[in-house]
Amino acid sequence: MTAKQIRAFLAVAQSLSFAQAGERLHLSQSALSLTIKALEESLGGRLFSRTTRQVSLTPEGEALLPLARRLLVDWDNAEDHLRQRFSLQQGRVTLAAMPSFACNLLPPILKTFHSAHPRLNVTINDVINEQVIEMVRDRKVELGIAFEPQPASQLTFTALYTDRFVAVVAADSPLAQCDSIDWPMLLQAPFITLQRPSTVRILLEEHLAACDLKLSVAVESHQLATVGRLVANGLGVSAMPALCVQQMRELGAHCMTLSHPTVERPIGILTKPDHELSAAAQALFDTLVSAPLFSAGRL
Amino acid sequence: MTAKQIRAFLAVAQSLSFAQAGERLHLSQSALSLTIKALEESLGGRLFSRTTRQVSLTPEGEALLPLARRLLVDWDNAEDHLRQRFSLQQGRVTLAAMPSFACNLLPPILKTFHSAHPRLNVTINDVINEQVIEMVRDRKVELGIAFEPQPASQLTFTALYTDRFVAVVAADSPLAQCDSIDWPMLLQAPFITLQRPSTVRILLEEHLAACDLKLSVAVESHQLATVGRLVANGLGVSAMPALCVQQMRELGAHCMTLSHPTVERPIGILTKPDHELSAAAQALFDTLVSAPLFSAGRL
DNA sequence: CACACTTACGATATTCGTAAGGATT
DNA sequence: AATCCTTACGAATATCGTAAGTGTG
Numbered sequence: 001m002t003a004k005q006i007r008a009f010l011a012v013a014q015s016l017s018f019a020q021a022g023e024r025l026h027l028s029q030s031a032l033s034l035t036i037k038a039l040e041e042s043l044g045g046r047l048f049s050r051t052t053r054q055v056s057l058t059p060e061g062e063a064l065l066p067l068a069r070r071l072l073v074d075w076d077n078a079e080d081h082l083r084q085r086f087s088l089q090q091g092r093v094t095l096a097a098m099p100s101f102a103c104n105l106l107p108p109i110l111k112t113f114h115s116a117h118p119r120l121n122v123t124i125n126d127v128i129n130e131q132v133i134e135m136v137r138d139r140k141v142e143l144g145i146a147f148e149p150q151p152a153s154q155l156t157f158t159a160l161y162t163d164r165f166v167a168v169v170a171a172d173s174p175l176a177q178c179d180s181i182d183w184p185m186l187l188q189a190p191f192i193t194l195q196r197p198s199t200v201r202i203l204l205e206e207h208l209a210a211c212d213l214k215l216s217v218a219v220e221s222h223q224l225a226t227v228g229r230l231v232a233n234g235l236g237v238s239a240m241p242a243l244c245v246q247q248m249r250e251l252g253a254h255c256m257t258l259s260h261p262t263v264e265r266p267i268g269i270l271t272k273p274d275h276e277l278s279a280a281a282q283a284l285f286d287t288l289v290s291a292p293l294f295s296a297g298r299l
Numbered sequence: 300m301t302a303k304q305i306r307a308f309l310a311v312a313q314s315l316s317f318a319q320a321g322e323r324l325h326l327s328q329s330a331l332s333l334t335i336k337a338l339e340e341s342l343g344g345r346l347f348s349r350t351t352r353q354v355s356l357t358p359e360g361e362a363l364l365p366l367a368r369r370l371l372v373d374w375d376n377a378e379d380h381l382r383q384r385f386s387l388q389q390g391r392v393t394l395a396a397m398p399s400f401a402c403n404l405l406p407p408i409l410k411t412f413h414s415a416h417p418r419l420n421v422t423i424n425d426v427i428n429e430q431v432i433e434m435v436r437d438r439k440v441e442l443g444i445a446f447e448p449q450p451a452s453q454l455t456f457t458a459l460y461t462d463r464f465v466a467v468v469a470a471d472s473p474l475a476q477c478d479s480i481d482w483p484m485l486l487q488a489p490f491i492t493l494q495r496p497s498t499v500r501i502l503l504e505e506h507l508a509a510c511d512l513k514l515s516v517a518v519e520s521h522q523l524a525t526v527g528r529l530v531a532n533g534l535g536v537s538a539m540p541a542l543c544v545q546q547m548r549e550l551g552a553h554c555m556t557l558s559h560p561t562v563e564r565p566i567g568i569l570t571k572p573d574h575e576l577s578a579a580a581q582a583l584f585d586t587l588v589s590a591p592l593f594s595a596g597r598l
Numbered sequence: 599c600a601c602a603c604t605t606a607c608g609a610t611a612t613t614c615g616t617a618a619g620g621a622t623t
Numbered sequence: 624a625a626t627c628c629t630t631a632c633g634a635a636t637a638t639c640g641t642a643a644g645t646g647t648g
Contacts, residue, residue: 001374002301003301004301017628018627027614028616030629030631031615034629043382051622052621052626052627056574058577059441059577059580063384064381071377074369074373079342081362081366086342276357279358316603317603328602329605329640329642330639349604350603350646351602351648352603352647353647
C-alpha cells in the first residue's frame with residue numbers, strides 16, 4: 001500500500017469517476033485503473049464497485065475512506081512541518097548567553113534575526129558563563145555565547161569579537177577627565193566588582209595576578225547593574241567588559257580605555273561538535289557571525 | 300515523500316547505520332543511500348549527519364522521528380484493518396429478519412456461520428416483515444430475511460425455501476389424530492392468529508379470500524408465542540408458517556399438514572441492488588443460501 | 599589499511615500513455 | 624452511438640545492485 005495508491009483511492013472516491021479523478025491527478029484513466037487495481041489486490045478485495053456506467057464504494061471502500069483521509073492529512077501535515085522547519089518558517093532556537101551579553105548586545109541582533117525569520121521562536125537563557133558551557137555540553141541549548149573556554153571543554157568555539165576591559169568611574173570623578181587610564185592608577189580608588197563565582201571576577205584576578213597587581217575589592221555584588229550604580233554614585237571604581245559600556249552609561253557611570261595591562265578575552269559562540277545545528281540554529285549562528293557589531297573584531 | 304522512504308528513514312534512525320538498516324530492509328546500502336537522499340531532497344534539508352564513520356540524526360531528523368513512527372503505525376494499522384475485513388477476520392454483518400425466522404431457523408445457521416468466521420460480529424434485528432424491507436431499502440442493514448416482496452419494492456430477492464402454512468391445534472384435540480387437515484375443517488374451530496399489521500395475518504386473509512373461504516378470528520395477539528400457548532391450551536386453532544413448527548411443538552401445540560388451499564410463499568434474502576455486499580455480509584449470504592435446512596426447498 | 603557512506607553506471611522492474619476491447623445507457 | 628472502465632503493449636521512467644570513489648579512524 002503506497003501513498004500514491006491512497007491518493008488515487010481518495011480522488012476516485014471523491015469524484016466517483018476514474019476519468020475525472022485521473023485528470024485531477026494528472027494521470028490517464030488507464031494508469032489510475034491499474035493503480036486502484038493494485039491497491040485492491042494488495043488489500044485482498046474490491047474497494048469500488050464498477051458497473052461500467054457507475055462507480056461506487058464497496059462497504060470496505062467506505063470503511064477505508066475515513067481512514068485514508070486521516071492518513072493523508074497526517075502525512076501531509078508531517079511533510080509540511082518538516083518542510084517548514086527546513087525553510088525556517090517554523091522552529092525554535094535555544095540559546096544560552098551570559099547576562100551581560102544577553103542584556104547589551106543580543107537585543108539588536110535578535111531584532112535583525114526576527115525580522116529575517118519572523119516565524120522562528122528563540123529561547124534565551126541568560127545564565128553565568130559556566131552554565132552557558134554546561135548547557136551547551138548537556139545539549140540543553142544548541143548555541144551558547146560566552147568567553148572562549150578551555151580546550152578541555154570539548155566544545156567548538158567560534159569567535160565573535162575580542163572583548164577588552166574598560167575602566168568604569170563616576171561621571172563626576174576627577175578620573176573621568178582623562179581619555180584613558182592604567183590599572184595602577186585605577187586601583188588607587190576603592191574597587192567594586194562582581195562576586196567570586198563570576199567569570200568577570202575570575203578573569204580580573206587571573207590577569208592582574210599575572211602582572212603582579214594586587215586587587216583589593218572594597219564592595220562586591222552579584223549584579224552588574226548594582227556595581228554600575230555604586231560606581232555612578234561615587235562609591236568607587238570598577239572594570240568590566242566593553243560590552244557593558246552602554247549599560248554603564250545609562251546607569252550614569254563613565255567608561256574609559258584601560259591599559260597596562262590590557263585585559264582582553266575572545267567572546268564567541270559555543271556549539272557541541274559532532275552535532276549538527278538545526279536549520280533555525282544555523283540561521284541564528286549566521287546572523288551572529290555576520291552582525292555588523294562584530295565586524296571590527298572589537299567593540 | 301513515500302512510505303518506502305519513511306520506512307527507510309526509521310530503519311536508519313534505529314540502527315544508525317546504513318549497512319545494517321539496508322540488510323533489515325533487504326536493500327543494498329547504495330539503494331538505501333539514494334532513498335534517504337531523495338527523502339532529504341524532497342523535504343529540503345538533511346535528516347542525518349553523516350561523517351563517513353558515524354551516522355546521527357540532525358535536529359530535524361529527531362523532529363521527524365516521532366512523527367514517522369506514528370505515521371507508519373497508523374498506516375500499518377489501517378492496512379491491517381482492511382486486510383482483516385477482506386479476509387473475514389474482522390467486521391460486522393447487519394441483518395434484519397422477521398421474528399419467526401430469527402427465532403426458529405436463524406440460530407443454527409448463525410452457529411455454523413460463527414464457527415466458520417469466529418471474528419465476525421452479527422447484528423440481528425428481528426422486526427416485522429415490512430420493517431425488514433424498509434431496513435434493507437434504507438441501508439440500515441445489509442441483509443434482510445422476509446417473504447418475497449412485491450417487485451415494486453426494488454429489492455433483490457434470493458429465495459431460500461418456500462414456506463407452506465401448517466395447521467396448529469391442541470395436542471389433545473381430536474383433530475390432532477389426523478395426519479392432515481383442510482381449511483374448511485380447520486375453520487370450524489375458533490381461529491386464533493396474529494393481529495392485523497402482521498404479514499402472516501395479511502397472507503392468510505389474501506389467500507383465503509381468493510378461495511372464498513371466510514376467516515373469522517376468535518382471538519388475536521401480536522406474539523406468535525402467545526398464539527401457540529392459546530392453541531396448546533385448547534382455546535382454538537391456528538395456521539402459521541412451517542418455520543414455526545418447532546416452536547409450536549415446544550409450546551405444547553400440535554402441527555399438521557394443511558391443504559385446500561395450500562397457502563405457500565417463498566422466503567428468502569433481501570438485498571439492495573447496485574450495492575455490493577461487504578465481504579462479511581457476502582459470507583453470511585453464502586452460509587444462508589447453502590444451509591442444509593433449505594436444500595429441499597421446503598421445510 | 600579497513601570500514602562506511604556516496605557516486606556512477608548498466609540491468610532490471612515499474613509505471614505510464616496510447617490504443618483496442620467490452621459493457622451499459 | 625456515446626461514454627466509461629478495463630486490458631494490452633510498447634516506451635519512458637525509476638529503482639536496484641555491482642563496483643569504484645571518498646573520507647575517516
